[in-house]
Amino acid sequence: MNWISVQLDFRKIFIGDLSFDFAAEIMIRTLLMFSMVLLVLRLTGKKGVRQLSIFEVAIIIAMGSAAGDPMFTQDASIFVSLIVFAAIIILYRLITFWASKSEQFEKVIEGEPLYVIEEGRFTLLDDHSHTFAKDEFFAEMRQASIEHLGQIKTAILETNGNISFYYYTDDEVRYGLPVQPKVYGKKSVQIPLPGMYACTYCGRTEKLEKGPAHCPSCKKNEWVTAINPVRIT
Ligand SMILES: [Zn+2]
CATH class of the missing domain: 3.30.240.20 (bsu07140 like domains)
Structure with a gap:
């Protein structure tokens, strides 16, 4: 195959099967998901994110896909993400609770100075x-x-x-x-x-x-x- 014969379908790359209706839906989905992410981050009790421990980075990564996908994926429901977020918060609270009880456990999760x-x-x-x-x-x-x-x-x-x-x-x-x-x-x-x-x-x-x-x-x-x-x- 000659490289010149490779034709890029720019319309497909940039627009795909996006309709005007779904574009409007994306706006609303993004607004909802963004508010939810803010709420979840507030619930973790963190004041800021200048420096994150490995444990906190793991939380952010876990949230990333659950937060982003429903913004632009037509068949991803926001309720599913809500369950993921709830699970992450419960896990976060449990782990920080155990870490406050056991120094050994804290070392494993957060590392040590x-x-x-x-x-x-x-x-x-x-x-x-x-x-x-x-x-x-x-x-x-x-x-x-x-x-x-x-x-x-x-x-x-x-x-x-x-x-x-x-x-x-x-x-x-x-x-x-x-x-x-x-x-x-x-x-x-x-x-x-x-x-x-x-x-x-x-x-x-x-x-x-x-x-x-x-x-x-x-x-x-x-x-x-x-x-x-x-x-x-
Ligand atoms: Zn030396």
């Missing part, structure tokens, strides 16, 4: 059971005006994806791994001059001499010049 940085170094990396996107984390640090890891005493990755930072006071700030791309990007396996360097993998800082060096903590060998400015807020 993870220590990412302790005393200016990445600690989560030692634990291979977690997938952890370091570049995303660097972006978070930059948004909190953090210049290097030596400013951070502790960082905790919360279950909703937010990160809580606890800072060193100005006189506690130590040398640390820089997080700005231009500075972090200057990593090298050869130490050019004696001085303070930070391991680009785990953030451990060491006083190093010229030449190659391995990190005593993570055994990696890429280094970048460590910096120690205090935090400006």
Whole structure:
């Protein structure tokens, strides 16, 4: 078959068998479903959706099809969606109730907060059971005006994806791994001059001499010049 012979039926793609009557019906269906989605979301008791936990994302996905299909599918009845919504709310309420009763259950459903940085170094990396996107984390640090890891005493990755930072006071700030791309990007396996360097993998800082060096903590060998400015807020 020649590709030129493929004819696209644009009328079918864009209009299909849509009639004027059904177009008007879609307006009403959308209005109804939209109001129902708003109501359901209000009933979950959430104030906003800046960050969602995995459990809440699951709820949204479950609602998505039940909410969207009746808007434009002629034979999808709104009552069926109503049953789905009711089931989702009951499930949501039950799960949040159990989670408030059992810490173990809450951990399974929501995950648990993870220590990412302790005393200016990445600690989560030692634990291979977690997938952890370091570049995303660097972006978070930059948004909190953090210049290097030596400013951070502790960082905790919360279950909703937010990160809580606890800072060193100005006189506690130590040398640390820089997080700005231009500075972090200057990593090298050869130490050019004696001085303070930070391991680009785990953030451990060491006083190093010229030449190659391995990190005593993570055994990696890429280094970048460590910096120690205090935090400006
Ligand atoms: Zn290291």
